[in-house]
Amino acid sequence: MAVQIGQIAQLLDATLDPQQHRKAEAALRQEEKKPQFSLILLQIVASEPLPVKTRLAASLCFKNFIRLNYVDEDGKYKLPEDEVATIKQELVGLMISSPSNIQTQLGEAISIIADSDFWDRWNTLVSDLVGRLSQTDYKVTNGVLEVAHSIFVRWRPLFRSNELFEEINNVLAVFGEPYVKMLTVADAQIEANKDNAVALKGWFETMSLLIKLFYDLSSQDMPPIVESHLQPITGLLQKYLSYTNPILGDDDEEATIIEVVKADICEALQLYTTKYDEDFGPYTEQFITTVWNLLSTTGPGKRYDLLVSRALQFLTAVASSSRHAENFNNENVLGQIVEKVILPNVQLRESDIEMFEDEPIEFIRRDLEGSDTDSRRRAATDFLRKLLEKFEMLVTQVVFKYIDHYLTLGKADWKAKDTAIYLFLAIAAKGIVTAAQGVKTVNQYVDVVDFFQKHVASDLMAAGDVEPISKVDAIKYLHNFRSQLTKDQWQAAFQPLIQNMASTNYVVYTYAAIAVERVLYLTNDDGEHLFARADIEPFAKDLLDHLFSLVEKDPSPAKLQENEFLMRCIMRVLIVLKEGVAPIVDGVLNHLITITNIIKANPSNPRFYYYHFEAIGALTRQVLDRVESPPPPSLLTSHRYCGSTMEQQLETRLWEPFSYILNEDVSEFVPYVFQILSSLLESNPSSPLPENFKTLIPPLLMPTIWETRGNVPGCTRFLCAIVPKARDAIVAENQLESVLGIFQRLITSKRNEQNAFDLLESIVAAIPAASLDAYFGKILELLFTKLQANPSDSFKTRFVRFYHLVSAKGVENGLGADYFIKHSEALQANVFTPIYLNIILQTTGQFARPVDRKLGVISYTKTLSDSTAFAQKYQKGWGFTCNALLDLLKNPPQVATGAGDEIVAEADVDDIGFGVGYTPLNTCKKGSRDDFPAIENVQQWVSQFLKEANARHGGAIAGYIDQRLQDSSKQALAPYLQ
Numbered sequence: 001m002a003v004q005i006g007q008i009a010q011l012l013d014a015t016l017d018p019q020q021h022r023k024a025e026a027a028l029r030q031e032e033k034k035p036q037f038s039l040i041l042l043q044i045v046a047s048e049p050l051p052v053k054t055r056l057a058a059s060l061c062f063k064n065f066i067r068l069n070y071v072d073e074d075g076k077y078k079l080p081e082d083e084v085a086t087i088k089q090e091l092v093g094l095m096i097s098s099p100s101n102i103q104t105q106l107g108e109a110i111s112i113i114a115d116s117d118f119w120d121r122w123n124t125l126v127s128d129l130v131g132r133l134s135q136t137d138y139k140v141t142n143g144v145l146e147v148a149h150s151i152f153v154r155w156r157p158l159f160r161s162n163e164l165f166e167e168i169n170n171v172l173a174v175f176g177e178p179y180v181k182m183l184t185v186a187d188a189q190i191e192a193n194k195d196n197a198v199a200l201k202g203w204f205e206t207m208s209l210l211i212k213l214f215y216d217l218s219s220q221d222m223p224p225i226v227e228s229h230l231q232p233i234t235g236l237l238q239k240y241l242s243y244t245n246p247i248l249g250d251d252d253e254e255a256t257i258i259e260v261v262k263a264d265i266c267e268a269l270q271l272y273t274t275k276y277d278e279d280f281g282p283y284t285e286q287f288i289t290t291v292w293n294l295l296s297t298t299g300p301g302k303r304y305d306l307l308v309s310r311a312l313q314f315l316t317a318v319a320s321s322s323r324h325a326e327n328f329n330n331e332n333v334l335g336q337i338v339e340k341v342i343l344p345n346v347q348l349r350e351s352d353i354e355m356f357e358d359e360p361i362e363f364i365r366r367d368l369e370g371s372d373t374d375s376r377r378r379a380a381t382d383f384l385r386k387l388l389e390k391f392e393m394l395v396t397q398v399v400f401k402y403i404d405h406y407l408t409l410g411k412a413d414w415k416a417k418d419t420a421i422y423l424f425l426a427i428a429a430k431g432i433v434t435a436a437q438g439v440k441t442v443n444q445y446v447d448v449v450d451f452f453q454k455h456v457a458s459d460l461m462a463a464g465d466v467e468p469i470s471k472v473d474a475i476k477y478l479h480n481f482r483s484q485l486t487k488d489q490w491q492a493a494f495q496p497l498i499q500n501m502a503s504t505n506y507v508v509y510t511y512a513a514i515a516v517e518r519v520l521y522l523t524n525d526d527g528e529h530l531f532a533r534a535d536i537e538p539f540a541k542d543l544l545d546h547l548f549s550l551v552e553k554d555p556s557p558a559k560l561q562e563n564e565f566l567m568r569c570i571m572r573v574l575i576v577l578k579e580g581v582a583p584i585v586d587g588v589l590n591h592l593i594t595i596t597n598i599i600k601a602n603p604s605n606p607r608f609y610y611y612h613f614e615a616i617g618a619l620t621r622q623v624l625d626r627v628e629s630p631p632p633p634s635l636l637t638s639h640r641y642c643g644s645t646m647e648q649q650l651e652t653r654l655w656e657p658f659s660y661i662l663n664e665d666v667s668e669f670v671p672y673v674f675q676i677l678s679s680l681l682e683s684n685p686s687s688p689l690p691e692n693f694k695t696l697i698p699p700l701l702m703p704t705i706w707e708t709r710g711n712v713p714g715c716t717r718f719l720c721a722i723v724p725k726a727r728d729a730i731v732a733e734n735q736l737e738s739v740l741g742i743f744q745r746l747i748t749s750k751r752n753e754q755n756a757f758d759l760l761e762s763i764v765a766a767i768p769a770a771s772l773d774a775y776f777g778k779i780l781e782l783l784f785t786k787l788q789a790n791p792s793d794s795f796k797t798r799f800v801r802f803y804h805l806v807s808a809k810g811v812e813n814g815l816g817a818d819y820f821i822k823h824s825e826a827l828q829a830n831v832f833t834p835i836y837l838n839i840i841l842q843t844t845g846q847f848a849r850p851v852d853r854k855l856g857v858i859s860y861t862k863t864l865s866d867s868t869a870f871a872q873k874y875q876k877g878w879g880f881t882c883n884a885l886l887d888l889l890k891n892p893p894q895v896a897t898g899a900g901d902e903i904v905a906e907a908d909v910d911d912i913g914f915g916v917g918y919t920p921l922n923t924c925k926k927g928s929r930d931d932f933p934a935i936e937n938v939q940q941w942v943s944q945f946l947k948e949a950n951a952r953h954g955g956a957i958a959g960y961i962d963q964r965l966q967d968s969s970k971q972a973l974a975p976y977l978q
Contacts, residue, residue, distance in 0.1 A: 038066065041065065092129065179217070329394070428442055452477055516572075582623075614922065677718055678718045845887060
């Protein structure tokens with residue numbers, strides 16, 4: 001065991017070294033498979049002689065291991081029960097005794113375990129925590145409360161359910177009384193230690209955790225224990241909102257624990273004002289006064305940012321309530337609010353200007369609408385907009401007095417003008433500023449275009465002495481109100497906007513790129529881009545060259561991928577440019593490959609590399625669309641590539657960086673690479689498999705690559721694209737069993753069922769029936785087993801689609817309904833009848849996608865025409881099948897052809913992890929699978945097929961119609977046989 005601990009500790013250290021981390025992570029993945037790996041990690045965490053960095057790495061590794069290996073999709077333990085028991089026994093005590101950075105990781109691990117085990121399978125946890133609470137040792141108590149918070153915080157976003165309330169009530173029964181008692185204890189200890197800085201800080205941390213738990217316990221419903229102690233609890237909250245003690249430091253940068261507690265209280269007050277106003281309403285008035293005084297006396301220092309933001313969020317909640325909003329319905333009161341609360345928190349501070357100059361990318365992220373950072377400006381704006389929502393005309397009148405005042409000052413002072421523009425932005429927009437469209441609804445009492453022309457446009461157009469922040473204000477104005485401008489107005493503003501991308505100031509050129517990208521994203525009600533290819537083609541090359549030069553300015557991996565906004569703009573230009581990229585494809589590809597080669601060494605910004613691969617996907621899509629739809633002959637000579645040569649060049653150029661990513665297992669990039677390679681293969685179904693791609697088949701058939709969850713969708717799609725092109729080699733080299741082994745692995749997991757069916761369909765469509773025959777019974781056995789276990793509707797839909805694919809392939813391919821029936825009945829006599837009646841017929845009638853309904857039509861038609869079993873054994877079934885076919889033909893399915901949606905919207909990447917998830921590339925989106933593209937008019941095809949079958953079988957089909965159908969069905973079918 002000691003050898004194992006030392007070996008794993010070395011591997012954990014190696015994961016912290018950029019030169020060794022990939023090999024170390026791969027070695028750790030092998031160690032994970034050995035018994036008691038989780039317990040070895042906990043021993044490393046607990047080993048005080050080891051460096052803290054090693055123990056922290058072990059705690060992080062333990063958390064990630066638990067996330068992936070604790071339980072399966074059905075909540076069953078994947079670890080041995082004795083290992084589970086030991087983890088639960090040791091984890092709480094270990095967290096309580098660990099340093100805070102390790103506590104955070106172990107707390108998240110406890111929360112993951114609680115997701116599956118708490119309350120039912122870990123019902124001793126809360127009593128264990130209560131038993132460990134100390135009234136004299138804040139370190140122990142804080143550890144206990146951290147564990148409790150890590151579990152109870154899970155309740156905050158959950159939907160109400162009986163199971164959730166049962167869990168909360170069980171917790172309150174054990175934890176409620178001790179919790180209220182600890183509030184009193186912490187208060188007493190704070191009083192007792194008011195002159196002891198170390199102890200005071202420790203007990204204030206206890207109070208902070210207790211307030212967070214107050215929120216957790218109240219997040220779904222007001223707990224009875226709180227309701228019965230509401231008066232003393234509100235008194236305690238009032239006390240600490242007003243508490244001061246200089247002994248806890250006076251750093252202008254970092255919030256002290258006192259500010260943290262006050263911010264926690266404001267967050268809890270917001271919850272109670274929003275959810276429990278009926279009970280809490282009588283106390284709200286006094287808190288309005290206290291919070292108002294707090295805001296009026298709190299300075300501009302950065303240490304107060306969180307507190308001010310939370311205090312303003314509480315006032316916003318108050319303003320949202322009809323019961324309390326009338327407090328603000330007065331011109332004098334609103335004037336005081338603007339003067340004492342809004343203005344101090346929207347005016348630029350020295351710290352903002354320093355961030356603008358020294359940390360520009362951080363400034364942009366905080367300043368952009370939708371940022372998740374608590375900022376004073378955002379909170380003040382939200383408060384003002386809520387007041388505007390309630391009293392639009394009055395608020396507009398009051399605020400405009402200040403706007404006019406600051407515009408006058410702004411003639412000599414750019415900071416005053418910044419304040420005026422910000423105030424206008426705040427009151428002109430109604431509702432939220434959406435990421436897609438900007439401001440959608442405008443205050444009826446303002447004119448945004450007139451204000452822009454009079455006060456803002458000059459800063460946008462000016463080439464000389466304009467403060468960079470004034471430039472940003474002008475660009476942000478356009479960015480926010482982009483939906484309010486007409487195409488003609490945008491034509492006038494677009495060139496100046498692009499010219500600002502030539503600025504030497506980081507924030508100015510980045511904001512210009514953000515605004516350009518969002519304008520190019522804009523579409524009208526018909527889904528057409530406001531700016532189309534023709535609008536941007538004349539200057540697209542220069543624009544892209546400039547954007548790439550900005551990205552590549554500093555070639556270090558971390559710096560190059562710092563600015564995701566520039567890469568998003570590159571992506572959007574390529575999407576809108578469409579086939580207009582052809583003349584410049586070489587240069588664009590050179591830049592994208594250069595960037596790939598730099599960032600593959602150290603991926604650090606998930607947003608950047610998501611947009612980067614979308615850009616490669618957009619370029620690939622345009623090249624492949626040209627392959628599918630060649631340009632007129634006159635154009636072929638004007639470009640370096642044409643037809644399949646263009647496709648081959650793209651494959652060749654991308655192969656080197658992509659093969660490195662796959663060979664070195666750059667896990668963050670692998671899912672993206674497989675999507676782009678798949679789209680290359682799918683673009684030309686008749687082309688042979690390139691030699692380079694053949695080298696990927698053996699590693700693709702190994703289990704290792706499928707063990708990473710994020711790889712599965714991309715690997716499945718790639719394998720599905722390879723199977724039809726390499727089917728002869730797969731059969732000849734006995735690789736079919738390995739491919740089916742991957743299907744078996746995927747079908748056992750609910751998460752991967754759809755991927756399993758994608759692979760199965762590609763196998764059945766491509767592999768000859770004679771080669772498939774030996775395995776088909778096993779395939780059905782796996783599917784029938786899942787059918788018996790109350791499967792999801794999506795599973796049933798895919799199963800039925802699979803049946804129809806086998807049936808529709810027909811006897812001409814050695815398949816058909818009889819093939820399916822033969823293998824089904826070999827597993828269990830008479831098993832096919834209930835499956836067909838209860839699942840296949842019923843589910844087919846619910847098919848929504850035209851491509852699925854088309855497959856059903858072809859399947860049913862071939863069953864009626866060529867199935868011996870339905871002709872002889874299932875005579876009633878023949879009639880049911882005919883009626884089902886007629887139902888589908890009432891609304892004949894028409895499968896759309898073409899490259900897919902013209903509008904390509906990026907995915908939401910805010911929650912992308914590092915190599916753990918799968919994000920689909922919209923530019924490489926795969927269309928619906930149509931196995932019979934040659935059949936375009938299904939009614940015409942059905943008619944022709946039935947008539948030919950009837951002739952082929954000597955009039956038997958007409959006989960079945962006469963004998964097995966009712967008159968209404970005969971009449972409905974008659975036109976198809978005429």
